[in-house]
Amino acid sequence: MHYYTYDGTFEGLLTVIFEVYEQKAWPDKIEKQGQEQPGIFAQNKFIPTDEVKAARVWTGLKKKLSENACTDLYKTFLWEQPGFEMLIFRYVELVFASQANIEENFAADCVRQISQISRQIFREKHRMEAFVRFQKTADSLFYATISPDYNVLPLLKDHFEKRYADQRWLIYDLKRSYGLYYDLEKTDFISLEETQVNSKTGALPNNILEEKEPLYEQLWQTYFHHVNIPERKNKKLHLRHMPVRYWKYLTEKKPRLNG
Amino acid sequence: MKETVQEKLKILADAAKYDVSCSSSGGKRKNTNKGLGNAEGMGICHSYTEDGRCVSLLKILLTNFCIYDCAYCVTRKSNDIKRAAFTVDEVVDLTLNFYRRNYIEGLFLSSGIFKNADYTMERLVRIAKKLRTEHKFNGYIHLKTIPGASDELIKEAGLYADRLSVNIELPSENSLKTLAPEKNYAEILTPMAAITTQLKQSKEEVKLFKHAPAFAPAGQSTQLIVGASQENDHQILSLSSQLYQNYNLKRVYYSGYVPVSTDSRLPVLVNPPLIRENRVYQADWLMRFYGFSASEIADEKHPNLDLEIDPKLSWALRNLQVFPIEINTADYELILRIPGIGVKSAKRIVAARRFTPLHLDHLHKFGVVLKRARYFITCAGKSPELRDYTEQAIRRRILFGEGSVRNSLVKQQLELFQQAS
Ligand code: SF4
Numbered sequence: 300m301h302y303y304t305y306d307g308t309f310e311g312l313l314t315v316i317f318e319v320y321e322q323k324a325w326p327d328k329i330e331k332q333g334q335e336q337p338g339i340f341a342q343n344k345f346i347p348t349d350e351v352k353a354a355r356v357w358t359g360l361k362k363k364l365s366e367n368a369c370t371d372l373y374k375t376f377l378w379e380q381p382g383f384e385m386l387i388f389r390y391v392e393l394v395f396a397s398q399a400n401i402e403e404n405f406a407a408d409c410v411r412q413i414s415q416i417s418r419q420i421f422r423e424k425h426r427m428e429a430f431v432r433f434q435k436t437a438d439s440l441f442y443a444t445i446s447p448d449y450n451v452l453p454l455l456k457d458h459f460e461k462r463y464a465d466q467r468w469l470i471y472d473l474k475r476s477y478g479l480y481y482d483l484e485k486t487d488f489i490s491l492e493e494t495q496v497n498s499k500t501g502a503l504p505n506n507i508l509e510e511k512e513p514l515y516e517q518l519w520q521t522y523f524h525h526v527n528i529p530e531r532k533n534k535k536l537h538l539r540h541m542p543v544r545y546w547k548y549l550t551e552k553k554p555r556l557n558g
Numbered sequence: 559m560k561e562t563v564q565e566k567l568k569i570l571a572d573a574a575k576y577d578v579s580c581s582s583s584g585g586k587r588k589n590t591n592k593g594l595g596n597a598e599g600m601g602i603c604h605s606y607t608e609d610g611r612c613v614s615l616l617k618i619l620l621t622n623f624c625i626y627d628c629a630y631c632v633t634r635k636s637n638d639i640k641r642a643a644f645t646v647d648e649v650v651d652l653t654l655n656f657y658r659r660n661y662i663e664g665l666f667l668s669s670g671i672f673k674n675a676d677y678t679m680e681r682l683v684r685i686a687k688k689l690r691t692e693h694k695f696n697g698y699i700h701l702k703t704i705p706g707a708s709d710e711l712i713k714e715a716g717l718y719a720d721r722l723s724v725n726i727e728l729p730s731e732n733s734l735k736t737l738a739p740e741k742n743y744a745e746i747l748t749p750m751a752a753i754t755t756q757l758k759q760s761k762e763e764v765k766l767f768k769h770a771p772a773f774a775p776a777g778q779s780t781q782l783i784v785g786a787s788q789e790n791d792h793q794i795l796s797l798s799s800q801l802y803q804n805y806n807l808k809r810v811y812y813s814g815y816v817p818v819s820t821d822s823r824l825p826v827l828v829n830p831p832l833i834r835e836n837r838v839y840q841a842d843w844l845m846r847f848y849g850f851s852a853s854e855i856a857d858e859k860h861p862n863l864d865l866e867i868d869p870k871l872s873w874a875l876r877n878l879q880v881f882p883i884e885i886n887t888a889d890y891e892l893i894l895r896i897p898g899i900g901v902k903s904a905k906r907i908v909a910a911r912r913f914t915p916l917h918l919d920h921l922h923k924f925g926v927v928l929k930r931a932r933y934f935i936t937c938a939g940k941s942p943e944l945r946d947y948t949e950q951a952i953r954r955r956i957l958f959g960e961g962s963v964r965n966s967l968v969k970q971q972l973e974l975f976q977q978a979s
Contacts, residue, residue, distance in 0.1 A: 403909040406920050429602045433659045441658060461589050461596040465694070466658060515655045521564055522656075525571040526617065527607040530816050530830055536610025540603070550661070551605055 300327050304345045307331040309376045312384055313353035315346045316391055329384035356391070363394050368402040371417040377450045378416050386412060424451045428458050431470060432550045434502065434516075435509040440467050444501030444548050446474035455479060456486050473498060501548035516550050523551035567652070569642040573622040573633050574668055576818065579723065579779055579811040582614040582663035582698040586775040587720060593694025595657060595664070597720060597776075601698070602663050615666040615700060616656050620644055620681055624670030628738035629821040630727065630786045633670045643672065649685050650693070657697050664698030664720070665689070675706035683711055686718035698776070703753075705745050712749055713773075716756055720776040721808070724750045726801075729794050733787035737823055753778050754805045777808035784838055785831040786815035786824060790861040792852075795841055799852035802845065812838045837863040844870055847901060848894050866957065871897040874934060875949045881934040882941055885921065886911050898930030918942055930956055 301324045305311035315329055332345055361369055375387050389409040393401050405411045426447075433441035441463065445452070452472050456479060459468065463481070469489075471478035477490040495504050505513070546552040582601030589596040603612035619633070621643035627635040653665045667685060672678050682701050689695040701719040703712050716722055724746055728734045731743045753774070760773035780801065782794060798810040814835030817824075841863060844850040848870070855869050856862065864872045874881065874897045883892050885907060893904045906924040910916060915938050922928055932942040933952045947955065 401913075404913040405906050405910040405924060406914045406916070411923060425602070429604050431660045435659070443660070461598075463594070463658070464589050464592045465594050511655075515659060518564060518567060518652065519656060519659070519661050521567050522571050522616065523605060523607070523613065525568050526575045526611075526613060528575055528609050528611075528816060531609035531611075531814075531832065533610040534608065537606055537608050540606040540610060540612075549605070550659075 301325060302327060302343045303329045304332040304343050305329065306348050308348055309373060310350055310353040311346070311348040312376065312387065313356040314349045315384075316388060317349070317352035317356050318346050319388070320395075326385070326388060329388060331384075360391065360394060363400060364402055365400070368400075371402075371413050374420040374454075375413050375416050377453065378420060379450055383416075386416075420449055420451060420454070423447050423449045424454045426545065427451055427455055430545050430549060431455075431459075432548060433468060435512050436503065436507050437509050439509070440469060442468070442503055443470050444473050444496055445470060446472060446501075446548075448544075450475060452477070452479055453488075460486055471496070473501065499547065500553065513556060517556040519550050520553075520555055524555075563648055563652070566642040566644055566648070567618070569640050570618045570620075570622060570644060573670075574617045574619045574666075576632065576813060576816060577617065577666075577668060577702070577725070577781060577811075578611065578813045579666075579700075579781060579809065581612075581721075581779075581809065582700075583776070586772070587696045587698075589696045591694050591696075593696055594654070595695055595697035597664060597696060597698040604661055604663065614663045615698065616653055616662045616664070617666040618644070618649070618652075618668075620649065620667060620669035620678070620685070621672050622670045623672045625673070626671055626738070626740045628727075628741065629823040630737055630783055630815065630818070632818045634821075646681060646685050646688065650688050653689060653697075654693060654695065657695070662697075664700070666700040666702075668702035669704065671704055671706075675704045676708050676711060679704045679707035679711045679715070683715045683718065686715065690718045700776075703749055705741055705749075707749065709749075709752055712752060713756060716753065716760075716773040717771055719774050721779060722753050722774045723779045723781070724753070725781045726797075727781060727783050728787050729782050729789040729797050730787070733789065737787060750778070750780070750805050757806065778805070779807055779809040779811060781811040781813055783815050784812050784835050788825075790856075791834075791838060791841070791863045792856040792858065792861040794838060795845070795852040795856050798842060799845060810842060812842070833865050834863070837865060837869060841869045844873075849891055867953065868897075870895070871930065871956065875953055878949060882936045883934060884936050884939070885916055886938055896931050896934045898927035898932075898934075900925070929959075 303315045303319070303326050305315050312329065315326070319326055357369075360372070372387055372390065375383055386409055390413055393407060393409060401407065401410060403410075405414065427445055431443045431445060433443045435441055450472075452470065452475070455470060459470065459479070460481060465483070467482055469478050469480045471491070471494065473494075473496065477488055480487055480489045495507065496502070497504070582597065587597040601614055603614050605613040607613060621641070622633045622639070623641050623643060624633045624635055632639065649665070649667065653662075656662045657664065665685075667682055669678050669682060682704070686699050686701060689699065698721075699719045700721040700723065701715050703715065703722055703724050705724070712722070726746055728737055734741055734743060756773050757777060760771070764772060782797070784794065794812075801807045801810055812835055814830040814832050816830045841855045844855060845852060850873070854873055860876070863869055874895065880895070883896055885893070890904060890908050893899060893907055894901065899907070903921075903924045903926045907916065907921070910920065910924070917937055918928065921931065921937070928942070933947060933955075935942065
């Protein structure tokens with residue numbers, strides 16, 4: 300039995316895969332350090348991250364896969380659900396064991412699963428692109444709270460950079476305690492010691508908002524309620540598109556501001 | 559000021575909501591000027607109304623004053639409702655501030671006819687121009703052209719808008735005469751044709767000169783109202799198909815008529831015909847993505863779509879001679895025609911069968927709905943069904959058979975009926 304642990308980074312996971320091949324000791328489990336369960340017979344072997352080894356695995360994969368398929372592997376890492384490391388490993392194993400490119404071999408379980416995960420991640424990313432709601436502060440920062448099911452924040456950078464090139468913005472993942480901050484020139488990951496954000500609503504305290512912010516929030520609520528056609532009410536469809544767990548940060552789903 | 563914009567927004571959003579199109583897709587406007595917004599590629603629905611429709615754009619009328627009296631329209635002159643009008647700056651300000659907060663993809667602006675067509679159209683164009691030139695706004699702009707507006711204004715509109723639309727609303731000239739007496743088909747089709755020509759010309763120019771101004775890069779769309787007049791589905795789909803072919807439309811939208819009026823020229827409807835609207839959308843989808851022609855879906859012998867089953871299954875049952883189709887060898891186009899197989903699973907089938915012969919088990923994992931597909935396929939020569947069924951038998955089994963779709967279908971219909979009551 301071979302149990303491996305790593306530091307929880309993507310490079311760390313690739314390093315594990317490098318070592319597995321190096322030592323020809325096929326893994327039964329790969330887990331982030333600190334999350335592993337003590338096994339009775341197995342020894343957890345911690346593999347320290349090594350950028351050179353990680354890069355070698357990555358280059359090897361790029362030679363045998365399209366860019367999209369490589370991105371799908373990274374997305375599976377961001378998926379963070381139990382067992383994702385072994386899934387990535389099995390895929391990599393299949394890649395290196397086959398002559399031809401296997402990325403369309405949907406009859407293989409790991410290929411199909413990773414393509415499904417990639418779709419889930421895509422959907423979650425797309426939802427965040429849709430459901431982010433910025434509030435404007437007195438010093439003209441546009442701030443939004445998110446807490447996505449999967450760790451999609453790194454995938455949001457391009458989209459929001461292109462869209463809001465002329466305003467400073469910060470999107471903060473409250474669940475994972477880090478954010479993406481654009482200062483009109485570049486975008487960086489940041490993490491805040493403490494936030495003033497209301498953890499239930501994701502909203503900033505009123506006293507730091509720009510004066511007209513509540514007005515626009517209220518106008519948006521008004522708009523949302525008046526585009527609805529009551530004769531066509533279809534709760535099921537509504538919920539399918541906008542599951543309740545996403546409502547908490549949505550301006551239009553918050554109690555109506557009076558005006 | 560605060561009161562008025564709030565009030566106006568209520569009235570003018572209410573008046574615009576029956577135009578069902580809210581798409582922000584197909585844009586090609588990149589943010590290259592470090593301005594605000596980006597409208598590339600696929601659209602985004604930022605929210606959904608309680609009726610489950612996508613909210614992508616700030617969809618409002620500039621004004622709901624109108625000199626016309628179209629029977630199916632809330633804004634018609636003879637209707638006793640509150641009227642309001644935004645100023646150009648109010649619309650610009652709302653659009654920018656909603657966009658900056660990520661509420662919307664852009665603006666969908668339409669209007670009642672105030673004074674005359676050109677007067678109104680000129681204001682719509684002014685708003686789009688202001689957004690683009692003064693505010694470097696690269697978000698999505700959809701302008702509805704005002705019937706009767708001059709060619710010059712429409713041409714100018716196309717320089718700032720991503721999409722233009724001319725709504726046909728009524729699927730035949732006859733209905734138009736009774737329900738919208740001030741309008742006529744020529745007045746609708748002429749600007750539509752003008753836009754089509756402009757679109758083609760601009761594409762050629764862009765090929766020749768890289769920096770030629772793009773004209774409505776997301777193309778042109780229209781809307782047809784279903785159920786306000788007596789055209790059958792065959793007529794509606796033939797019209798759509800002509801519009802796609804002759805006018806190169808990007809989308810035809812269908813709006814199940816919501817009774818907004820007690821006008822005696824209209825049929826008495828209690829509920830909007832939502833199931834029919836849904837079937838027409840499915841049929842439209844088949845024409846655009848599945849290679850079906852309008853006449854395959856509905857013809858003189860079958861003028862109306864089956865409300866119980868979707869149009870693809872309905873076609874399959876009328877054409878049993880085409881089946882069974884062999885999953886491992888048939889062309890992609892044929893695989894697409896199998897009930898229970900969508901574009902995604904068809905693509906997977908064609909990709910995966912290069913690696914290994916496919917069995918039923920694979921199909922199931924690819925997301926194929928076997929309850930439907932099983933009557934229409936063979937897998938490596940073997941059929942999942944031991945015997946042949948007649949059209950009626952398959953229909954019955956799919957609708958009522960054990961573990962069939964019947965429950966969900968009945969539920970769906972009940973829900974649809976309950977919604978309105
Ligand atoms: S012209 Fe347009 S806004 Fe005016 S009544 Fe007719 S459909 Fe309504």
